[in-house]
Amino acid sequence: MNNDVTTFIGKITAGATHEMNNVLAIIKESSGLMEDFISMAKPEQLPQRERMLNVLAKISAQIERGVDLSKRLNSFAHGVRDRSASHELNKSVTDIVALNQRFARSKKATLTALPSDRHIYVAMSPLQLQIAVFTCLEYLLNLVGPGAIITLKTVERRATEAVVDFVVEGIERHPKEILSDPNATEMLTTLRETAEQTGCRIETNEAPVWFTLLLEKSAA
């Protein structure tokens, strides 16, 4: 993608997420003030006290959800503008998983990340990695049916190589049957091309690890 376009998208998204965070901060303080008022009232003044507090707890939980999304979207926006040739893999994969929950839900699939307990730095820009992982995810979500549990597991495989394993569980059809479908084969070819364009490789595996994205490690 053109650098000017990605910089533009990154700047607009970063600014908007900052504003979204401010909106959430105002909702949080307003909901907190309401909670303060409720806690000051005598029980006979507020017979619906518990129900009101339950509603406020729901608002609070949604604020936390919104804040988490804005933080990850902000991080994504900065990644889009980041031209550096090295960054941390676990954070990028965790962010991508969080930002793709809606796509997973629309396919009735569950999407989780299983990051390594060690920092792993890879030799590619955040945007290249985001494109590679997203394309793999999109491919999987189009193939697996409802009930699939997709886990993206980051592993430091060798001194020079890190991988993202795409683990699929909870489906009834056998992976070989799904992958032998002509559409799946064609999509896999496109997927391999995208991976190569972004500087990584794809290795197909036996279930439950359907395939693995191979990445070159770099210094921190």
Add this chain to the structure above:
Amino acid sequence: MSQCKLLLVDDEVEFVNTLGERLSMRGIDVLIAHNGAEALKIVEEQRPQIIILDLMMPGMSGLETLKGIKAISSDIQVILLTGIGSSTESVQGLNDGAFAYLVKPLQIEELMKKIEEAAVLCPGKFTKDE
């Protein structure tokens, strides 16, 4: 808490007014400013002991306002408020003499804890009036 003034500085009017009301309900004498210049004027005239200062403000930035505050009185304890993606500015603020920084949206309990810690360092300390 009483006997100590706290100044809240943020350009988000709804945020600062609501947070101000919550802090007042907790016994704190709250002053409000919506930009850096207004904040410095209040600091000159009313000498608050603690300031809660947003880093990302239009016009005079939070870091510029912090320098202005410290130039008026180095005894004033400043707690910075940061949004997402402002970690560099937060660290710069600590280097420039801020007491602490908190990330928005705030947890009121965490903010109260920081205010109490900052109050210990104030010349005219807060006293609990509950």
